Amino acid sequence: MEGRVIAAHGRQYIVELADARRLSCFPRGKKSDVACGDRVNIQQTADDQGVIEAIEPRSSLLYRSNEIRQKLIAANVDQLIIVVATEPAFSDELISRALVAAESEEISALIILNKCDLTDRLAGARQRLAVLAAQGYRVLELSARDHADDLRPWLAGQTSVLVGQSGMGKSTLVNALIPEARAATREISLALDSGKHTTTHATLYHLDADSHLIDSPGLQEFGLGHLDRQEIEIAFPEFRPFLGKCRFRDCHHHKEPDCALIAAVDAGHIDKARFAIYHRIVGNQRDN
Numbered sequence: 001m002e003g004r005v006i007a008a009h010g011r012q013y014i015v016e017l018a019d020a021r022r023l024s025c026f027p028r029g030k031k032s033d034v035a036c037g038d039r040v041n042i043q044q045t046a047d048d049q050g051v052i053e054a055i056e057p058r059s060s061l062l063y064r065s066n067e068i069r070q071k072l073i074a075a076n077v078d079q080l081i082i083v084v085a086t087e088p089a090f091s092d093e094l095i096s097r098a099l100v101a102a103e104s105e106e107i108s109a110l111i112i113l114n115k116c117d118l119t120d121r122l123a124g125a126r127q128r129l130a131v132l133a134a135q136g137y138r139v140l141e142l143s144a145r146d147h148a149d150d151l152r153p154w155l156a157g158q159t160s161v162l163v164g165q166s167g168m169g170k171s172t173l174v175n176a177l178i179p180e181a182r183a184a185t186r187e188i189s190l191a192l193d194s195g196k197h198t199t200t201h202a203t204l205y206h207l208d209a210d211s212h213l214i215d216s217p218g219l220q221e222f223g224l225g226h227l228d229r230q231e232i233e234i235a236f237p238e239f240r241p242f243l244g245k246c247r248f249r250d251c252h253h254h255k256e257p258d259c260a261l262i263a264a265v266d267a268g269h270i271d272k273a274r275f276a277i278y279h280r281i282v283g284n285q286r287d288n
C-alpha cells in the first residue's frame with residue numbers, strides 16, 4: 001500500500017493512506033531516514049500498524065547537517081516558509097541559512113514577520129528584513145493572533161513547511177489556519193524557562209485537497225555541512241551577477257586580489273552582513 005508520512009516522531013511515523021486511514025509505522029531495518037511528507041510503500045501488520053518498506057523518489061528534501069549527523073526537516077515540499085517575529089529576537093544568519101537550503105533544493109521561499117501587533121520592535125525587524133526583500137525574497141507581515149488569513153493565498157495548491165526559531169509562532173499560525181490541528185503552543189517565557197521547544201516533531205496538516213502545511217520544531221541552528229562552496233555561493237542571488245568574474249577561477253572571495261565579490265561589497269552592491277554570513281557558512285571567516 002502507498003501512503004504519505006504526516007508525522008515523524010523519531011523512529012515512529014504516522015502514515016496516511018489514500019482512504020484517509022492512518023497507521024502507526026516503523027521503518028524496516030535500523031536506519032530511519034524517513035521524513036514528514038515522504039511518500040512511502042508500507043506493509044500493514046495490524047489494524048492500525050504497518051512497516052515502511054520503501055520511500056518513493058522525492059521532489060525535494062530539506063535537511064540540516066553538521067559534521068556528525070543530518071536532521072531531516074521535510075520531504076516533497078514546494079515552499080519553505082521562514083517564520084520570524086518582532087519578539088523574541090531572531091537571527092539573520094538563521095534566515096539566510098534557511099534561504100540557502102531552499103535555493104539548493106530549488107523550492108520557493110517566503111519569509112513571514114509575525115507578531116506585528118507587538119509594535120515596539122516592528123521597525124527594527126522590518127529594516128533587517130528589507131535587505132532580503134531587496135534580493136527578491138517575499139516578506140509577508142502578519143499577526144497569527146488576528147489576521148493569519150493573509151497567509152492563505154500563499155499556501156494554495158502547494159505543500160509548505162514552516163521553519164524558524166522557537167517561539168516565533170509557527171504552531172499558532174497552523175492553529176489559526178486549521179483549527180482542528182490543535183497544535184500545542186506555549187508562552188515564550190514558559191518555553192524559555194523549560195529550555196524546550198514546544199513542537200517536538202514535524203506534522204503535516206491539510207488545508208484542502210491539494211494544499212498542505214507542515215509544522216516543525218523550533219531550530220537554533222541550520223547546519224549546511226552537506227553543501228559545497230559553489231552550491232552555497234550560487235544560493236545567494238545577489239552574488240550571481242559577479243560570480244565567475246574574479247581574477248582567480250577558484251577565488252574564495254576572502255582576501256584574493258581582484259575579487260569581483262569583494263569589489264561588489266565595497267561598492268555597496270552586496271550587503272556586508274550577508275557577505276559575512278556567506279563566509280560563516282562556507283567556514284572561512286573574514287576579519288572585516
Ligand SMILES: Nc1nc2c(ncn2[C@@H]2O[C@H](COP(=O)(O)OP(=O)(O)OP(=O)(O)O)[C@@H](O)[C@H]2O)c(=O)[nH]1
Nearest residue numbers: 144145167168169170171172185186187198199218
Ligand atoms: N502577540 C502575539 N503573540 C503571538 C503571535 N503568534 C504567536 N504568538 C505567541 O507566541 C508564543 C509562541 O508561539 P508558538 O506558536 O508556540 O511558537 P512556535 O514557533 O510554534 O514554537 P516552537 O514550537 O517551540 O518552535 C505563544 O505564546 C503565542 O501565543 C502573534 O501574532 N502575536
Ligand SMILES: [Mg+2]
Nearest residue numbers: 170171198199
Ligand atoms: Mg510550535
Ligand SMILES: [Zn+2]
Nearest residue numbers: 246251253259
Ligand atoms: Zn572572489
